Structures are given as C-alpha cells and as structure tokens.
C-alpha cells in the first residue's frame with residue numbers, strides 16, 4: 095500500500111557535487127543485482143499523471159480499491175508523487191525481463207487447454223524477485239553516500255504497491271515508452287518487463303525520456319478481444335481480461351465472458367501481437383522459468399484442482415491472488431469458450447458446485463457449449 099512520508103532534511107546543494115558519481119554507482123548496482131534496464135527519472139509530477147484522476151473518476155479502476163487510496167488531504171495518493179513523497183528528488187526505475195522461450199498465446203490452439211499469462215508461470219512471485227533486487231540496489235546506494243549525509247538520506251523501494259504510477263516514471267527514466275496498449279516497451283527488449291522503483295531523496299542525474307515508437311501501428315487495439323483499450327494509451331480495467339481473471343471477485347459480468355476466450359489468469363494478447371515483441375530476448379534470470387504444467391495448461395486440470403493441490407502447485411506463485419475459486423471460475427468460462435463438447439460432463443458437475451461464482455459460470459459455459467457448432 096502507498097505510504098506518506100515526512101520530508102527528510104536533505105540539502106540538494108550538499109549532494110549535487112556527488113551526483114554523477116552516485117548515479118554511476120547506482121547504475122552499476124542495478125546491473126549487479128540482475129536488472130536488464132535501469133534509469134533515473136526526476137521525482138517531479140509528469141504530464142501523464144494528470145490523466146490518473148480522470149481515469150479513476152471514470153471508474154476505469156473497477157473494484158481495485160487500492161488504486162483509489164487517498165492521502166490526508168483527500169487527494170489520490172498515486173496522482174502526485176511530489177505531494178505524497180515531497181522528500182523524493184529522484185526515482186530509480188529498474189526493469190527485468192521475464193520472457194522465456196515459450197510460445198505466445200496467439201500461437202497455441204488446443205481447445206482443451208487455456209492460457210496463463212507469461213508473467214505468472216515463474217517459480218517466484220515477481221514482487222519478491224524484483225523487491226529482492228531493489229533492496230540490493232538500495233543497500234549499495236546507502237553505502238555509497240558519505241557518512242555525514244547518511245542521516246538525511248531517505249530511500250523507499252516499491253514493486254506495484256507504492257504511491258507510484260510506475261510506467262510514467264519508467265518512460266522518463268528512459269527504460270521504455272508507454273505503448274498504446276499502456277505497457278512499457280523497450281526498443282531492444284520488448285515489453286515482457288517487470289518494473290520496480292526506488293524513491294530517493296538524492297538528486298541523481300536524470301536520463302532522457304524514451305521516445306514513443308508506436309507510430310501508426312494499432313495492432314494491440316484491434317487484437318484486444320474485449321475492446322478494453324478504449325483509445326491509444328487508455329485502458330478500461332473493467333473490460334480487461336487481466337482484471338477480470340485476476341482482480342475481479344465473485345462472478346464475471348456475463349457480457350464479457352465470451353470475449354475472455356481461454357484466458358484463465360491474466361492476458362498477453364496486446365503484447366503478443368506487438369511488433370516490438372517479435373524478437374524479444376529470453377530472460378537471464380532462472381526464477382522466471384515456468385513451473386511444470388503452467389504453459390498452456392489443461393483446463394480440466396485447473397477446474398478439478400483440489401484445495402490441497404492448489405496450495406502445492408501455486409505455493410509462492412502470483413496465481414494465488416485469484417484464489418482457487420477464481421481459477422476454477424475462469425477455467426469454467428474458458429471451457430464454455432473452447433467449442434470442445436468433451437467438457438460438457440465436467441461442466442455439469444461444476445454447475446452444481448457449492449462456490450456460486452464457479453457454478454454460475456459453469457451453467458453459462460454449458461449453455462454456450464451446447465449451442466456451439468465447432
């Protein structure tokens with residue numbers, strides 16, 4: 095969750111002479127920690143942030159309450175870093191590639207199988223994998239600061255949960271541009287990147303913002319099955335399959351179920367079709383290698399998973415976020431969209447499930463499948 099911090103007594107004049115030396119040390123530390131990309135952004139409020147309150151006001155965050163967290167003055171925490179962390183002078187933005195040499199969701203067509211998004215196959219939850227590395231960089235930064243300045247130094251590391259719209263700072267740190275699908279894309283690495291940020295009271299030398307290289311392309315907007323990308327750079331979470339399969343609790347709005355296809359956790363489509371991911375390199379980090387069975391998983395396996403098996407298979411995995419209930423609900427929807435009538439007996443069984451969100455989606459899936467001509 096976002097925090098509000100008291101301004102630390104740091105005198106920018108005191109640190110400026112060491113700025114370039116410290117910047118070099120930080121950059122080296124990000125490499126040593128295993129990040130693929132890193133850059134420095136000023137902690138100022140960037141122009142893109144003015145869209146954030148509009149986005150919240152339009153209800154685009156759906157039920158994600160943490161996105162709507164307010165500070166003591168009643169303002170949205172994430173709308174202004176200058177307000178919520180006035181002591182911060184620089185944001186160190188780090189990115190790590192999580193891509194592996196496995197197919198894209200747009201390349202697999204077995205109707206008995208579903209899709210778990212690429213980022214969630216890994217052995218470690220990315221929050222842990224990224225935070226561990228950020229802490230290493232943070233420690234190097236703290237060590238590099240002269241002893242007399244250390245009492246005035248404040249640093250905070252975040253992956254997702256800080257009061258920071260990470261992609262905006264990633265752009266200004268030169269890590270990548272914000273694509274029309276709203277993801278950060280790097281010219282060499284593509285967009286299979288996790289981001290992490292370190293806020294610091296130090297003034298470090300900022301990088302140049304990454305230029306937008308989407309050009310006239312609109313592939314992601316056209317490929318999105320639920321029309322969740324309302325316009326370039328504008329995503330409605332309520333319609334996004336990633337939100338529906340991971341964040342949405344209870345049942346899934348009926349009108350959106352058909353568009354979900356066979357996605358059971360997250361969605362990669364708007365990145366799979368992006369030309370900048372055509373030659374995306376594989377990650378060097380071993381912890382992003384997939385767990386067995388998660389690349390293009392069997393839908394029946396997921397739908398029939400006992401509580402015990404769910405615990406075993408997904409121990410320490412980001413998939414725990416949707417819980418067993420969410421995963422089985424999503425698998426039921428996916429079976430309904432599969433056109434594969436072999437799922438009818440299993441859906442019959444799930445239609446009587448004690449979990450309402452599962453039984454509701456299974457009943458819908460049965461009807462859809464029975465009427466399917468595939």
Ligand code: B12
Nearest residue numbers: 142145146149211254259260277278288289327336360361
């Ligand atoms: C909430 C959230 C979601 C939500 C909402 C996504 C969204 N687009 O906002 C949901 C659940 C849908 C989601 C899905 C995914 N997420 Co997410 N998510 C977040 C989180 C926690 C906050 C994002 C946020 O603040 N959104 C608010 C909106 C307003 O911001 P935005 O869409 O980025 O919009 C900015 C720009 O578009 C900009 N803008 C720029 N130019 C223009 C021009 C105009 C005209 C306008 C209007 C706006 C505009 O304005 C906005 C800022 O105010 C971040 C972590 C973090 N703390 O930042 C991770 C994060 C963005 N997610 C991430 C990932 C990996 C994903 C998924 C790929 C997971 C998956 N495979 O299912 C999908 C991708 C879907 C997509 N196309 O974005 C990564 C992205 C890495 C990257 N390369 O960009 C992040 C950074 C997590 C991390 N630490 O690595 N996510």
Ligand code: SF4
Nearest residue numbers: 318334335361363364
């Ligand atoms: S993640 Fe999927 S549903 Fe969400 S915007 Fe991208 S293609 Fe659309």
Ligand code: SF4
Nearest residue numbers: 273274308311314368
């Ligand atoms: S698919 Fe095209 S428009 Fe969409 S993010 Fe990639 S380059 Fe940009």
